[in-house]
Amino acid sequence: xxxxxxxxxxxxxxxxxxxxxxxxxxxGHDTMYWYKQDSKKFLKIMFSYNNKELIINETVPxxxxxxxxxxxxxxxxxxxxxxxxxxxxxxxxxxxxxGTEQFFGPGTRLTxx
Amino acid sequence: xxxVTQIPAALSVPEGENLVLNCSFTDSAxxxxxxxxxxxxxxxxxxxxxxxxxxxxxxxxLNASLDKSSGRSTLYIAASQPGDSATYLCxxxxxxxxxxxxxxxxxxxP
Numbered sequence: 001x002x003x004x005x006x007x008x009x010x011x012x013x014x015x016x017x018x019x020x021x022x023x024x025x026x027x028g029h030d031t032m033y034w035y036k037q038d039s040k041k042f043l044k045i046m047f048s049y050n051n052k053e054l055i056i057n058e059t060v061p062x063x064x065x066x067x068x069x070x071x072x073x074x075x076x077x078x079x080x081x082x083x084x085x086x087x088x089x090x091x092x093x094x095x096x097x098x099g100t101e102q103f104f105g106p107g108t109r110l111t112x113x
Numbered sequence: 114x115x116x117v118t119q120i121p122a123a124l125s126v127p128e129g130e131n132l133v134l135n136c137s138f139t140d141s142a143x144x145x146x147x148x149x150x151x152x153x154x155x156x157x158x159x160x161x162x163x164x165x166x167x168x169x170x171x172x173x174x175l176n177a178s179l180d181k182s183s184g185r186s187t188l189y190i191a192a193s194q195p196g197d198s199a200t201y202l203c204x205x206x207x208x209x210x211x212x213x214x215x216x217x218x219x220x221x222x223p
Contacts, residue, residue: 033210033211042216043204092157101162104149105156106156107155107156
């Protein structure tokens with residue numbers, strides 16, 4: 001049983017395109033997150049949603065727009081893709097937004113050409 | 114601003130050795146600290162979670178300690194195996210998000 005799943009696993013696209021990455025968790029968690037891992041392998045929070053409401057937006061460009069249709073899904077839409085957007089994007093979830101364990105998806109490797 | 118540093122950045126040991134990975138953080142106001150492993154091209158696997166009120170957690174050959182006042186955590190791996198080869202990340206939790214360290218790349222040779 002996959003706890004946190006992401007699709008697609010790999011995404012290769014041209015500059016200027018718009019793309020989406022989907023995330024789903026079947027753990028019944030209230031909070032979901034998007035993290036970005038850059039070429040130096042450094043992981044940084046982008047967004048956090050609690051029960052479909054945005055609670056964290058870490059100075060991410062407006063071209064990135066998370067959408068949470070329900071608390072089990074948090075999708076990431078990226079407009080006008082740039083070379084610097086190439087990275088691995090991880091989705092995660094936790095029971096609540098406080099002191100509980102976070103579980104991560106397998107990641108989506110985005111390559112912008 | 115919370116900053117998390119891990120030392121060493123890379124570590125290579127022969128199989129069977131006991132080893133310690135270090136994690137330090139600048140702001141002691143955390144909810145918890147979580148240790149992960151990441152295999153090449155893969156996602157993150159949670160290893161241990163230590164709440165701010167705890168001093169250590171154990172899981173199998175792994176033992177993690179937390180000294181919040183000094184801003185330090187260690188991950189102790191006993192009797193290392195080649196399968197332990199991976200990048201180990203620590204992350205601290207201020208409210209609502211995780212702040213990750215820079216990682217330690219571990220290679221255990223047979």
